[in-house]
Amino acid sequence: MNSAAETLARLPSRLYRRRRRLALVLRETAGRVARWAALAFGVLVLLAGVVLTPLPGHLGLPLLVVGLMIVLRNSFQAKRRFLRWQRRHPKLIFPIRRLMRREPEIMLVAWQQLLRSEKVFLRKASWRVLKRGRKHLKRRWLKKQPV
Known part of the structure; x- marks a missing residue:
């Protein structure tokens, strides 16, 4: 039992x-x-x-x-x-x-890839428009900034 x-x-x-x-x-x-x-x-x-x-x-x-x-x-x-x-x-x-x-830097990656592709296709540094244009804009922007 x-x-x-x-x-x-x-x-x-x-x-x-x-x-x-x-x-x-x-x-x-x-x-x-x-x-x-x-x-x-x-x-x-x-x-x-x-x-x-x-x-x-x-x-x-x-x-x-x-x-x-x-x-x-x-x-x-x-x-x-x-x-x-x-x-x-x-x-x-x-x-x-x-x-x-999580927060992708889409514009920075796109810009970096544009610069890389420009470097591949345009071998001479004097032909690279994007890099020169960015430097030109940066200089102009720094001149306009009040110190």
Whole structure:
């Protein structure tokens, strides 16, 4: 009689443990499915950005950055590859990392990329309009400032 009472007393705790275990497994599975869905969505956004980048307009690069953010937040392997790529090509990845911050410096990154592209296409320093124009404006601005 004593063993039957103990068995009945243990039964709710066994059921409770099974329910907790089942809930844990369901939560883990739902988390994995959500991560895979987010990863697939990120890849789709990345592909849309790749397709739209060469077209006129400025829709491609923001889509690339958003897609990359989604993929990097949901894939450990992608994060490792991105960091390895960053170590190999820091000048190429740095603007992307600046755009992925909480408060991205969009105008500064765009200006830096314009100066870099000007440097690539116009080899002679005397031909570079953006750099000279910025210096000219800076000198004019400093003259107008009351001291």
